[in-house]
Amino acid sequence: MSETNAKAKSVKGCHTFDEILDVEYGQKGTPERNEFERGAEAFILAERLKEERLKAGLTQEQLAAKIGTKKTYISRIENGKADVQLSTLFRIFEGLGKRVSLTIL
Template identity: 60%
Template sequence: MKEHITTFDEHLDARYGTIGTKERANFEIKAKAFAIGEIIRDARKEAHLTQEQLAERTGTKKSFISRIENGQSDIQLSTLYKLMEIGLGKRVTLTIG
């Protein structure tokens, strides 16, 4: 018999564990890395830059930009600032709530 899941939170609980578990934390970290990569990709495309051009502007490698955009690499805040502010001319603000 299938579980009856009615909300997205219930789905996440069933698949990745409840909030506060190691499994759920790992999922949340990967989801945020993916979202940051999407933001960087969108900003890069809006600036009409290739991954290689962004890498050159920021002193990184194209492969690193690719891994970040695909959510496959953790990114330090200093690197995020460098990519967005130096590489793409955007301003980064951080909110913790």
């Protein structure tokens, strides 16, 4: 049986999302799982930014002009292709009339 088939069969026996993640990416704390979780967090942030920008009725170009950056940078952030500095994240959401609050867990 191929590794893909073995994983598919193993995933079918899962009852929770965490169990699926364990099968697909390894246990919490493993390098593969950590990489997946960082990517997922970046995706969620990018989608939230896009959602808030659209709610504000702004194009990427308008938001970029409002906060003093380029449209391509906003696009790269929204597509998960750029890391964003915390200060820039605050500026972006301020430009959307929002505040960013951090929770350290």
